[in-house]
Amino acid sequence: MLPRLKRFADVLVGEKREGKALLRRALKRMLADQQRYQWGTPLDRWAFTEIYRLWLGELRDHADPLRQVKPTDADFERLFRWDEDSNFDALTASFLGHLPPQQRSTLLLVYGEGFDHEDAGRVLDSSPDTIQARLIRACASLADRLGSSAQAPASPTIETLYPAKATGQP
């Protein structure tokens, strides 16, 4: 389970070093507050939730969250290890790297971890509809980019694909 938790922290933060530190703090807090664990709750769900809560809490506590240093493309690409048989998927990596953390985490929980929308929503403190909206926006945007991969690299304009629907979620 440790690699899965580390992947979640890394994807949430967007780079390895800070992801490692986030996971370390989250594990220590879980160990200190283990009495809050409810028997019967899958341990991985609880751990993902705690990591996300910690990350969100620290973001909220930050004096100026908008001025936090964002990870670079190179930082994010270092998260991947591609097999020798498979080529590095720069387009998808760049696409993921430019998504907001909440949206990136949503994709990870559903497509990487296989969570259903309800479980992913519990972890990310969001409704299943929000999870669904994030998946639709991301998949549609990536499909567009894959269909025209010769165009410019990915950018955060993904969030404006459905301006009329205004789901209100990042």
Next chain:
Amino acid sequence: MTELSDELLVAYVDGQLAPEQARGVDKVLAQDGVIAQRVEALKLAHGRLECAFEAILAGEVGEIMATTPTMPLPVARPRGNGLVKIGVATVVTGLVLFALVAGYGWPLGQQPAAVAPPVPLSKRVEMEPPSWQEEVLRAQALLSRASVEVGLESQDNFDLVAFQLAQAIGPAVKLPKLQAQGLKFMRAQLLRFDGKPLAQMLYLGAERAPLALYAMRGGGKTGPLFRREGAIGSVSWKDDGIAYLLAGEEDEATLLRLAEKIKHEPAATEPAPPRKLSDVSSGAESIGPGAADPMITGSNPTVPSPSAD
């Protein structure tokens, strides 16, 4: 050209549609090349995302394997008393977390520990203390038909209770007499755990909550192990193929002393059927070890049992 939204098509690709809806989309795809092309693009995106996350996981596994000493595999332990398993769930959780931190100890020494305060979220997800409904549901799961098939009046007959427990749990099961310790046998019932019968024997002292002795089939022989969960203390042990758990609001010394007393008790009874249910339930001719003890049986036997305390 048919108009199908990306919402619908993504749900289709993700397998979120009902079978009937999916069949409807299939029909459209067979007739509309543009929509089919869009679905293929969405499938490709879905596949690329899955591969990307697998590639990240591969990186994490490789990094952790390369930088941490191999963690010892958990030792396979023989299956024990199910009640003990419930009781130590929290401890196990802590141990797992500790193992995670220990296995991931390399960043602990490198960076200052800056533990953030607990984060109040508007909606606490699954982390609240269990409600009474959740606790009751767990208790309900322990009930079986056998729990209620014996009427309360049958509890007056120690022999019938002992016979039923011996049949369900095994001939070696103990139905101890603890009146010398100030505990009166009140009643017993059969519960279930993991599909197996679980006996609950309840005793009441002059004060405090009832003391419960649980018994379940379980191999091996282990010494008494004390645990405390809140106000409830417990001692578990295995003897003669039976796993026991003694639980109550008592201190450690008292529970260990009671457990030792129970361990030296004779088996409840041989699994021979009582003569007639009507005779036995009346308590007129009790045949078991507690037959002569009105405190235990609630009956008024006329013939003292030689095996009574």
